[in-house]
Amino acid sequence: MEWTADLLQMPLLCGIIFMIAAIVMYVFPPKKINALYGYRTSSSMKSEERWHFAQRFSTLKMAQGSVFLLLSSFLGLLITIEGKLQLVPGILFPLLVVFYILFSTEAALKNKFPNK
Incomplete structure (x- = not known):
């Protein structure tokens, strides 16, 4: 079987x-709420405090997800x-x-900022 027709090439590439996106977001997190870069949902953009928490938390979850994808590709x-x-x-x-x-970050935002 040719590598390009392998079962899980999509999870490997994703x-x-x-992982690259998680590293970039961890090293260079967006400093201010913006519409172009970062974890952008209505709940994460309600305040600067929520924004910074969501950026850090979602980056860690993205790294965890990338490890799952890399391992599952094998x-x-x-x-x-x-x-x-195969699709x-x-x-x-x-x-x-x-x-x-998405779900883990939104749940963490609700837990950390219940009434805000």
């Missing part, structure tokens, strides 16, 4: 991209799925990581 060496079924984990795993980042 894992690398997420499942392609153990599992053989033929045809279009299911290739698309599902990165989407799960995106939802993990």
Whole structure:
């Protein structure tokens, strides 16, 4: 089987991209609330304090998600799925990581800032 047709090449590439993005966001977090760069949701943009917390927390969750994607990409060496079924984990795993980042960060914002 050719590498480009491997089961989990999408999680490998997404894992690398997420790790690079997490490192960049950790080293160069956005200083002020903006519409271009950072973890931008209505709840994270309500105050500067929420903004800074969301940037740091979501970056850590992105790094965790990228590790999951990188590790799951090696499942392609153990599992053989033929045809279009390869698309299911290739698309599902990165989407799960995106939802993990969003839901865990929003939950952390609600816990840390319950009445604000």
